[in-house]
Amino acid sequence: MLFNSIGFLIFLPIVFILYWFVFNKKYQHQNLLVLVASFYFYACWDWRFLFLLMFSIGLDFFSGIQIEKSKSKKEAQIWLAISIIINLGFLGFFKYYNFFVGSFSDLLSGFGFHANVWLLKIVLPVGISFYTFHGLSYVIDIYKKRISAERNFIDYAVFVSYFPLLVAGPIERATHLLPQIQRKRVFNYEQAADGMRQILWGFFKKMVIADNCAPLVNDIFTHYQTESASNLVLGAVLFAFQIYGDFSGYSDIALGVSRLFGIELLKNFSFPYFSRDIAEFWRRWHISLSSWFRDYLYIPLGGSKGGLMMKIRNTFIIFLVSGFWHGANWTFIIWGGLNALYFMPLLITDKNRQNLEVVAMGKLIPSFKEIFQILITFSLTCFAWIFFRAASVSQAISYIGKICNKTILSIPPHLPYKILSLVGIMLLIEWINRNMFHGLEIKRFNPWLRRILYLVIIYIILRYANFGNNEFIYFQF
16 A cells, blocks of 8 residues: 555545544554554565564564563574574565575676576565565564564554554654553644644655656656767666655655554654765754764674774775665665765764754855865765666766766756756755654744645645655665
8 A cells, every 4th residue: 555545645644533532541552453454554565474473573573572582592593593584585586586696606607607596476576575685673672682572463453463664664763663562652633743744745745746757757867878878868867866755755754654653663754855964964964874884784793993994894894785676676785885985084084973953054055165076976966876786887977977078067858847947945944944753844934924824835746746655765774
């Protein structure tokens, strides 16, 4: 079931009414309702993979208890290893089997050997990368004694399968979400109203920005060999806004929907295209994944405690693994490697923590230096996005090669003025609210001005949104 579907617009109010008016006596009853609703939500995509989700939930629930009950560290390590190996085994099979087999075949071919490989037509279970990481963080935290093992299966199952975050995050932590699941929720009008504003902004970014950019981006990347260099640059820039509108739009809808049920999820985006360097960008883009890799990979590898070479090694590892997490293609690995290279000058000069505050804080207009820094960071990001979007490494290299000619100075023959204007509206609203929790959190404005803005955004959605059932990009990850 997609957020931007008629089915979800029917599903959500039904669950909301049952949650607050029928099952509101005890939070345990609400949790049971949410679990059933979440399983139904997932089964609408493909009911067969619901059993894989249930198995993953049962595996980590049981493993967590066994880790806590272990009488020795070695026994706890065995149970932890069982959970990690099975979880990553399923993830590896469904997501990476064909990649590894194909890459091995290509390697043998490079040495003059021909191998008959067995590729499978595997359907990737939606959300498997996200709910796998939920379970892994849970059992690791138990092993590290950061949390106690959960004994209530329904509460734990809700933590993993909670429908707003199930298929594309944010990647939650048991320390943050489970306590909210295990206490009585009281309806909070202000929280719910702000959740509705966040949902509205998410639909704007997804249906107006991302879904209108998508056809142009697809056309440019499909026919890149006949496009001018300036049009190829336009394609890369539009894809930057497509993926931002798509993924951050999903996250806004997810967080907003969750707030309707009295549960706060982790913030996943914080206006990343206003970043002044690549380190700041990664503190603001897909925050839940970046922090997951920091806590469960970077720090265990030694983090920043060792010498410079260890810091460089660890940084490359997390960026390459992050790229590989996104998909079974060398394009994603190169995308991760490029971001690691961008990060190196900041790491080496110890400037990767210099832009921690909001850009141009307290000012309407940034300085020329800040504008320059933002444009450079955005340009580097757009260059890396070419690899992320391309179907293959050869296509990405060819695409970049065709940018490097004199037509780059020309104006694209058919500028999409409507889309660029809509992107400009999004950037303007987010710039004004860049120090807020989300783009449409405008509490300091006059109430009538706020209402007018909401109506304008609703009008723009009804007038310009692409109402096809367009899937979210991150469903494939």
